[in-house]
Amino acid sequence: MTDAVIMLRRNAKHTLRNPSTMIMTIGLPVILLLLFVGVFGGALNAGLGAAPRGGYIDYLVAGILLMTVGYGSTTTAMAVNRDMTEGIINRFRTMGISRAAVLTGHVVGSSTRTMISAGLVIGVALVLGFRPTGDPVRWLAIIGLLALLVLALTWIAVAVGLLAKTAEGTSPFVFVVQLLPFLSSAFVSPDSMSAPVRWFATHEPFTPIIDTLRGLLLDTAVGNSGIIAVAWCVGLALAGYLWARALFRRDPSR
Numbered sequence: 204m205t206d207a208v209i210m211l212r213r214n215a216k217h218t219l220r221n222p223s224t225m226i227m228t229i230g231l232p233v234i235l236l237l238l239f240v241g242v243f244g245g246a247l248n249a250g251l252g253a254a255p256r257g258g259y260i261d262y263l264v265a266g267i268l269l270m271t272v273g274y275g276s277t278t279t280a281m282a283v284n285r286d287m288t289e290g291i292i293n294r295f296r297t298m299g300i301s302r303a304a305v306l307t308g309h310v311v312g313s314s315t316r317t318m319i320s321a322g323l324v325i326g327v328a329l330v331l332g333f334r335p336t337g338d339p340v341r342w343l344a345i346i347g348l349l350a351l352l353v354l355a356l357t358w359i360a361v362a363v364g365l366l367a368k369t370a371e372g373t374s375p376f377v378f379v380v381q382l383l384p385f386l387s388s389a390f391v392s393p394d395s396m397s398a399p400v401r402w403f404a405t406h407e408p409f410t411p412i413i414d415t416l417r418g419l420l421l422d423t424a425v426g427n428s429g430i431i432a433v434a435w436c437v438g439l440a441l442a443g444y445l446w447a448r449a450l451f452r453r454d455p456s457r
Contacts, residue, residue, distance in 0.1 A: 210308025
């Protein structure tokens with residue numbers, strides 16, 4: 204735990220010395236929020252059918268929160284890759300510290316940064332007219348689900364950062380994390396999509412997570428989406444953790 208706290212302090216100092224990381228994590232989702240509310244909101248709201256009481260922004264916020272987590276994980280992948288390619292992780296391997304602490308510092312630091320970013324995005328949405336109606340119990344569920352999602356994508360990002368030979372090698376992960384929300388229920392209902400895209404949007408992991416967050420925020424029925432969302436998050440987190448641990452333990456000369 205002592206080693207993990209030291210690594211966490213290291214990552215916190217890197218964030219303070221490189222504020223562009225925080226700006227990217229918050230700025231891009233906020234720009235998307237402003238774009239879809241101010242430019243596309245009228246047309247998209249008209250196509251929702253049974254639109255939320257507060258308008259399109261109430262429908263949109265759940266998807267923007269997921270994208271906030273996604274952008275946060277991409278910065279983690281690049282940070283881990285930078286440590287890996289610049290040799291600092293190999294240096295840590297020769298020191299008398301816990302190996303697990305190196306990855307734990309990245310995961311805890313990134314998760315904390317991303318959760319703060321999600322809170323700030325909700326604050327901006329409230330200024331723009333977002334009016335959630337969930338009770339305190341639902342807000343606790345929202346925080347829990349977001350924490351699970353952050354943990355899942357962060358561990359996968361750590362594994363990708365360890366695997367890639369260069370920073371450019373993390374690009375496929377960045378592309379997938381940024382593309383999948385557009386092929387989900389983040390911006391429009393899958394019912395309005397063509398049949399092949401609708402099938403994909405219905406079965407990809409982000410859609411039940413977004414639907415669950417939206418239901419909790421707006422105090423509407425969640426149904427089976429909640430169980431599916433938690434299952435996806437736990438499964439992705441476990442897969443990412445095992446993958447990252449295996450990559451970190453491999454011979455550095457390979």
